[in-house]
Amino acid sequence: MSLLLQTLEQSDFRQSDGVASDQLARAFLHQLAQDELKRLKVFQRAVGYEFGDDLSVAESDAVEQIVAQDETDRRATAHVPVPADLAAVAVMLARAVADENGLVRRLRREAPVVAIATNVSDLVEPVRIVAEKCLFRPEAKVVDLAVGRGRELNRRHAALYVCDGIGREARPDKGNEIVGSALHVRIPIVGIAPDPKRQLPRDLMRSAEHRIVLPELDHGGLALVIEAVVGRLPTRGLDPDLLRMIEIADLPVAFRRTNTPDACIVALERILVAKADFLGDGPTLDVLDGYGEAKIWGLAAAADLRAYRAGRLAWEQIDHRGLLLSGPPGVGKTSFAKALAKSARVPLVATSVAEWNASDYLSGTLQAIRKIFAQAKSQAPCILFIDELDGISDRSQIRGEYVQYWTQIVNLFLELLADVDERPGVVVVAATNHPQKIDPAVKRAGRLDREIKIEKPDTTALASIFRHHLGSEMLPDAPTLPLALAARGMTGADVEAFVRRAKGTARRDGREISVDDLLHEIRQGRRPLPMSVRRRVAIHEAGHALVAHVLEFGDVAGLSLYEDGGEARLEFGDDGESTLPQLEAALSSMLAGRIAEEIELGAGSVGSGNGPASDLALATQLARDIELRYGLGHLGNIHLEPTAGELITFPGLLPAMRDRLHRAGERARRIITDHRLVLQAIARQLDKNGYLSREEVETTLLGVIRNSAAEITEYQIDLVQVQ
Structure with a gap:
């Protein structure tokens, strides 16, 4: 009598404490070893x-x-030795069968119907092999109903229905006739598929008395696999963080050149460490700059996941479960996901919609989606990162022959995304360059219900990003602010490319990298501002800052000089509660740059009116809106959406706008004239450094604060009187 039959007669495969034993798993492995021995004999005879x-x-x-x-x-x-992948599947399948009371006995004595979910298509074939060799009586003739004929079945048969979920036949309306024939003959039937409910015949699933999901390998299961491969149990274990990253395909690769149990562990560790980026060196989220609100969210999510891993926080208590990151290319959405995983000390499971759509068939795309969610679930807690999410179409925008195709994809994705409680520990982060193309259902509560836009990094963030890519040993004493100013409008990806190319240039020349190497890569032939133009731009930006500060129009967040101009970054609320005095203060602040040029240099430049985003363009638009949209002008309480023609057709509109802009300009002129020394101090510092932070601007502006309260109040009274 075989070991498997002895086990069948002697045990119900459960220990007294209710925990599944490995008696059946050892029997399965023994059966595979005997089969391997037969195979070797056949080979040697050949x-x-x-x-x-x-x-x-x-x-x-x-x-x-x-x-x-x-x-x-x-x-x-x-x-x-038993092949490592088959040994692993044998352990997993035996444990799953043992958990179903009396199932292995029924498979050998009766005619049960069983559905086995492998979750991923890669496991379908090894599960088929193990099931064929271990689940049924030795004399049973095993047939695959997916390729067989129903009229040939008899009571000596046992039936499998194997579907990898990839072909066109992987759907519930296929194969029902032959399943019906097998049911009529009353033979054991085992269906095997990644997602049986969607891929096996409908009648098989309706008849299934047992529905099995393969468990993950634990330390005990891995030890059994190693024993089956090399003949002895290992004396050491595997790091739990690495254990949950095992894929069955890793085992044959790791064990092919090993002959001792502990050597198997060492080899497997080496493979898994290469995949476990979160355990190695690299930046965590707290040291990265330029992410704003996304960084706040990520740090909170990382803290929650660490608490969840330690058992201090239940999955139901975690509110940071899904995030949609939007923003232009190159702002670091993928880098954010990697840093988040490192901060949380959990694996990063990365994919993209482009990978899902690489299959030739719809069934392959659906299987790719299921596989990545199954992988994330097996490695939980983890971060599941999905790039290019806008590649999944918005169902409301789909037309014609593609409606059914995309609807199935979107519906499956939404189902897996919404099934939060079935994937505990999996935090989903998706990225897109086009959030407006995302199906609204994706953003509903319980799915990706938090959307954060990552903007291009400002000057301060760019300086920090340069330092990050340069490291602490490369140009340690060189300030990165000039590099950041030269790279205005660039992204973190651009900075990485600049540093990489500059390193390459220095390496080929046989020397250390220099700041000039970096500036050369950043400028790409562009020349810096001439000294005279640079001074004019510094005066211009200082005028904006001075008048905005005096009239309390927002906060001056920083002043910058760039290769092609400058910027006064003002932070102010746009909540619909602005009053006419506040709008007039805004007008004066907008016009202050040109007024400062006139006072200091004798004439203003055309740069103030160069383009639709220029100072004059924005000021003119605001003056027009005061008259036509906000109901605060000479026409009284009226709202009209303005067009270009209305500037001509409305009687008195142009004169009213001109007068308003003139008064705002004169108010700015008076402020700058009275505080000219402060203007010059700010401009001088800006010209020298190229950048002034909020704190540096405020320190220089203390000269304004020292003026008498009466003088400042006079500006405010003047602001009201001119209305």
């Missing part, structure tokens, strides 16, 4: 000698005689 025979394949070859004799001496005690 090459000229039998297993256990001491005859040489070629008696005339003396060397072969020595090798054959050595093999004969070792065969009596040699361990017959």
Whole structure:
């Protein structure tokens, strides 16, 4: 009697404490070892000698005689290794079957119907092999209903229905006729598929009395696999963080050159560490700049996941479960996901919609989506990062022959996304360059219900990004602010490219990298501002800052000089509660740059009116809106959406706008004239450094604060009187 039959007769595969034993798993492994032994005998007969025979394949070859004799001496005690992937699947399947009370007995004595979910298509074939060799009686003739004929079935058969979920036949309306024939003959039927509910015949699933999901390998299961491969149990374990990253395909690769149990562990560790970026060196989220609100969210999510791993926080208590990151290309959405995983000390499972759509068939795309969610679930807690999410169409925008195709994809994605409680520990972060193309259902509560836009980094953030890519040892004493100013409007990806190319240039020249190397890559032939133009721009931006500060129009967040101009960054609320005095203060602040040029240099430049985003353009638009949209002008309470023609057709509109802009300009002129020394101090510092932070601007502006309260109040009274 075989070991498996003895096990069947003697045990119900459960220990008294209710925990599934590994008695059935060992029986499965023994069965596979016996089958492997038979295979080796067949092979050896094919090459000229039998297993256990001491005859040489070629008696005339003396060397072969020595090798054959050595093999004969070792065969009596040699361990017959089981392929690592089959051994792992055998352990997983045996444990799943053992958890179903009496199932293995029924498979060998009765005619149950069983559905096995492998979650991923890669496991379908090894599960089929193990099921065929271990689940049924030895004399049973196993047929695959997916390729067989129903009329040939009889009571000596046992049936599999194997579907990898990729082909066109992977749907519930296929195969029902032959399943019906098998049900009529009353033979055991086992369906195997990644997602049985969607991929196996409908009638098989309706008849299924047992629905099994393969468990993950734990330390005990891995030890059994190693014992099946090399003959002995390991004396050491595997790091739990690495254990949950095991994929079945890793095992044959790791064990192919090992002959001791502990060597198997070491080899597997080496492979898994290469995949476990979160355990290695690299930046965590707290040291990265330029992410704004996304960084706040990420740090909170990382803290929650660490608490969840430690058992201090239940999954139901975690509110940071899904995030949609939007923003232009290159702002670091992928880098954010990597840094988040490192901060949380959990694996990053990364994919993209482009990868899902690489399949030739719809079923392949659906299987790719299921596979990545299953992988994330097996490695939980983890971060599941989905790039290019806008590649999944908005169902409301789909037309014609593609409606059914995309609807199935979107529906499956929404189902997996919404099934939060079935994937505990999996935080989903998706990225897109086009959030307006995302199906609204994706953003509903319980899915990706938080959307954060990552803007291009400002000057301060760019300086920090340069330092990050340069490291602490490269140009340690060189300020990165000039580099950031030269790279205005660039992204973190651009900075990485600049540093990489500059390193390459220095390496080819046989020297250390320099700031000039970096500036050369950033400028790409563009020249810096001439000194005279640079001074004018510094005066211009200082005028904006001075008038905005005096009239309390927002906060001056920073002043910058760039390769092609400058910027006064003002932060102010746009909540619909602005009053006319506040709008007039805004007008004066907008016009202050040109007024400062006139006072200091004798004339203003055309740069103030160059383009639709220029100072004059924005001021003119605001003056027009005061008259036509906000109901605060000479026309009274009226709202009209303005067009270009209305500037001509409305009687008195242009004069009213001109007068308003003139008054705002004169108010700015008076402020700048009275505080000219402060203007010059700000401009001088800006010209020298190229950048002034909020704190540096405020320090210089203390000269304004020292003016008497009466003088400042006079500006405010003047602001009201001119209305």
